[in-house]
Amino acid sequence: MPFATTRDGVEIFYKDWGPKDAPAIMFHHGWPLSADDWDTQMLFFLANGYRVVAHDRRGHGRSSQVWDGHTMDNYAADAFAVVEALDLRGVVHIGHSTGGGEVARYVAKFGEPAGRVAKAVLVSAVPPLMVKTEANPGGLPIEVFDGFRKALADNRAQFFLDVPTGPFYGYNREGAKIDEGVIQNWWRQGMMGSAKAHYDGIKAFSETDQSEDLKAISVPTLVLHGEDDQIVPIGASARESIKLLPSGTLKTYPGFGHGMLTVNADILNADLLAFVKS
Template sequence: MPFVTTKDGVEIFFKDWGPKDAQPIMFHHGWPLSADDWDTQMLFFLQQGFRVVAHDRRGHGRSAQVSEGHDMDHYAADAFAVAEHLDLKKAVHIGHSTGGGEVARYVAKFGQPAGRVAKAVLVSAVPPLMLKTAENPEGLPIEVFDGFRKGTADNRAQLFLDVAAGPFYGFNREGAKVYEGVVRNWWRQGMMGSAKAHYDGIKAFSETDQTGDLKAIEVPTLVMHGDDDQIVPIADAALKSIKLLKNGTLKVYKGFPHGMLTTHADVINPDLLAFIKA
C-alpha cells in the first residue's frame, strides 16, 4: 500500500505515478483537501513525461487521523518523509494555499543544500502571514479565522459546501459558471479528513509567520496568484512573498479565483510547464 510512516509514527498516504527515472514533481494540497485536488495537474505532467507525486497531509484524505502535529513543522516533515522514502532528487515542489506554506517550510528546512529541490512554485499560497497583526496590518482579522473555526466545529459539512460553492472558486461572482461536480469533489475531499486536523490547521495556515522561510529559499521560485482571490488576498500574500524571495518570479492572473488550478487549468498548467522547463 502507498503509505510511509513518519518518525512520530503517522501513516501518510501518497500517489507516485510515472517513470522512476524522470524528473519528479511533488504536489502539496490546500486546506482541507487531499492529493486528489491535484489530479488534473498530475495527469497533465504525467503526459509530459514527468514523475508525479502527491500526498495527503496528516489528518487529511487517506492519511492517519492523528490528534497532534497539525502545524507547518510537522506538515513539512511529513512531506520530507515521503520525499525521502521515494528518494526524490532535483524535484519541483508545487504547493497550493496551505500547501504553499508547506512548500516554503519544506524547501527552507529540508530541500537545501541537499539537492532534493530544483525549483518551487507557490500557487495562491498563504505565506508570508495571513493574520492581521501590528507588524502585518494588511492581514485578515482574527475574527475571519475564528469564523472558520466555528463553522468547522458546528457544521463542517455545511461550511465546506458554502466555501466550495462560493468564494473558493469564485462561483459567487456575477456571471460565473458553476461546476457542481467541482463543488461536490471539494466537499468529498474535505469530509474524508479529520475535523480535528481541519480545526487545528486553521491556526497553522493563518498564524504561521513564514517570512524567514521565504528569505531562506534560494532555488528559482514561481509565485502565482489570482487578483480576485477571496480566500488568500493577493496584497498580503504573493505581493509580499515576491519581495522576500531571492530568486522569485511573480505571475498575477486577472480575475482568477483562489481555486484557479481547477477553474483555469488550461492556463495554469502550461505556465507551470514553461517554468519547470526554463
C-alpha cells in the same frame, strides 16, 4: 495503498505515478483537501514525461487521523518522509494555498544541502502571514479565522459546501459558470479528513509567519496568484512574498480566484510547464 511513515509514527498516503528515472514533481495540497485535488495537474505532467508525486497531509484524505501535530513544521516533515521513502532528488515542489506554506517551510528546512529541491512554485499560497498583526497590518483580522473555526465546529458538512459554492472558486461572482462536480469533489475531499486536523489547520495556515522561510529559499521560485482571490487576498500574500524571495518571479491573473488550478487549469498548467522546463 502506499504509505510513508514519519518519524513520529504517522502514516502518510501518497501517489507516485510515472517512470522512476523521469524528472520528478511533487504536489502539496491546500486545506482541507487531499492529493486528489491535483489530479488534473498530475495527469497533465505525466503526459508530458514527468514523474508525479502527491501526498495527503496528516489528518487529511487517507493519511492517519492523528489528533495532534497539525503545524507547518510537521506538515513539512510529513512531506520529507515521502521524499525520503521514494529517495526523490532534484524535485520541483508545487504547493497550493496551505500547501504553498508547506512548500516554503519544506524548502527552507529540508532543501539544502542535499540537492533534493530544484525549483519551487507557490500557487495562491498563504505566506508570508495571513492574520493581521501590528507588524502585518494588511492581514485578515483574527475574527475571520475564528469564524472559520466556529463554522467548522458547528456544522462542518455545511461549511464544506458553503466554501466551494461561494468564494473558493469565485462561484459567488456575477456571471460565474458553476460546476457542481467541482463543488462536490471539494466536499468529498474535505469530509474524508479529520475535523480535528482541519480545525487545528486553520491556526497553522493563518498564524504561521513564514517570512524567514521565504528569505531562505535559494532555488528559483514562481509565485502565481489570482487577483480576485477571496480566500487568500493577493495584497498580503503574493505581493509580499515576492519581496522576500531571493530568486522569485511573480505572475498574477486578473479575475482569477483561489481555486484557479481547477477552474482555469488549461492556463495554469501551461504556465507551470513553462517554468518547470525553463
